[in-house]
Amino acid sequence: MAQKIAISCHGLSKAFGALKAVNDVHLEVPEGTILGIGGPNGAGKTTLFDVISGIQPPTSGRYFVNGLEATKLGVDRLCHMGMARTFQADAGFDTMSALENVRVATYFGTGERKRPGLVFDRVSKDRAFEALSAVGLKDYADVAVGSMPVLERKLVMLAGALAMEPRILLMDEPVGGLTPKEMATFIEVVQRLKRENITIVIIEHVMSFLLGLCERIVIMHQGSVIFSGTKHEMLSDPQVVEVYLGSTAVNHLKSQFNLKEVVV
Structure with missing residues (x-):
């Protein structure tokens, strides 16, 4: 085949x-x-x-x-x-935690939402945590992205892409x-x-x-x-x-x- x-x-x-x-x-x-x-x-x-x-x-x-x-x-x-993409700059919302950063991405991707709503739901939290776990950052879920070393910041960005289920x-x-x-x-x-x-x-x-x-x-x-x-x-x-x-x-x-x- x-x-x-x-x-x-x-x-x-x-x-x-x-x-x-x-x-x-x-x-x-x-x-x-x-x-x-x-x-x-x-x-x-x-x-x-x-x-x-x-x-x-x-x-x-x-x-x-x-x-x-x-x-x-x-x-x-x-x-x-x-399709998901990461960029050269390891961008993130510095004052938000890794989990919060990745939860933003869960409202995009293949699971398109017509009306995202004003608050995150439980599904978005679960998907974000799964994405962080996939890149080895489950212990960083509550850490502010602005305080992370370069590698971990890059992995948070990758987790955000994965949360879109590409x-x-x-x-x-x-x-x-x-x-x-x-x-x-x-x-x-x-x-x-x-x-x-x-x-x-x-x-x-x-x-x-x-x-x-x-x-x-x-x-x-x-x-x-x-x-x-x-x-x-x-x-x-x-x-x-x-x-x-x-x-x-x-x-x-x-x-x-x-x-x-x-x-x-």
């Missing part, structure tokens, strides 16, 4: 005047997989997320979410279809500013999410994080996809080495993942 496709992009482009931030992107993300997207600053990675998540309409091209065309849909419709999760640079030990913790959390059959797409500059987590890697440069394949293939791709990683970084990553060095 053919694997279902969660996200499918066909010639997707986004222009701002003469600048093509996303240029003719063709991309498929199979359901239940983890895809990593890397590339230099300004490569178009976040703009691609903005288009796929409905924040920015594409200039041209089409894309589909779980088999349904989503090209002209906005953020709210995509959210109700099961089928697809987009994460934009989730481990920026984390130590290697903290990144390892974040990897464990994401691997648990994969077992729940959530399709995950991650933008990240920390290549060791992407290589340790993702089945497939996409590299973007100047708005275009210049590589799509496995981590082994990426580390041997001359164009990726030339425009993004450099031979020194590639040889370090190859050593880390027990692959032969490459001379470019």
Whole structure:
């Protein structure tokens, strides 16, 4: 049986005047997989997320979410279809507790509410606590987000996305500013999410994080996809080495993942 496709992009482009931030992107993300997207600053990675998540309409091209065309849909419709997203900034309501932050998110997502009401109900509290437990923060439920370290703040934001009960999760640079030990913790959390059959797409500059987590890697440069394949293939791709990683970084990553060095 053919694997279902969660996200499918066909010639997707986004222009701002003469600048093509996303240029003719063709991309498929199979359901239940983890895809990593890397590339230099300004490569178009976040703009691609903005288009796929409905924040920015594409200039041209089409894309589909779980088999349904989503090209002209906005953020709210995509959210109700099961797509959630986290952003680069670990934003939160600093004076509110972790549980209160996540409860806000329970009023969105696939369980759309026509009339949210003036107070939170018991269901929202249960869902929020489950989401905090899923990211390892059940003991932080009553802690004010503003007093939390960076890792815990990032996990609260992730819990908020999970409280929306997504089928697809987009994460934009989730481990920026984390130590290697903290990144390892974040990897464990994401691997648990994969077992729940959530399709995950991650933008990240920390290549060791992407290589340790993702089945497939996409590299973007100047708005275009210049590589799509496995981590082994990426580390041997001359164009990726030339425009993004450099031979020194590639040889370090190859050593880390027990692959032969490459001379470019």
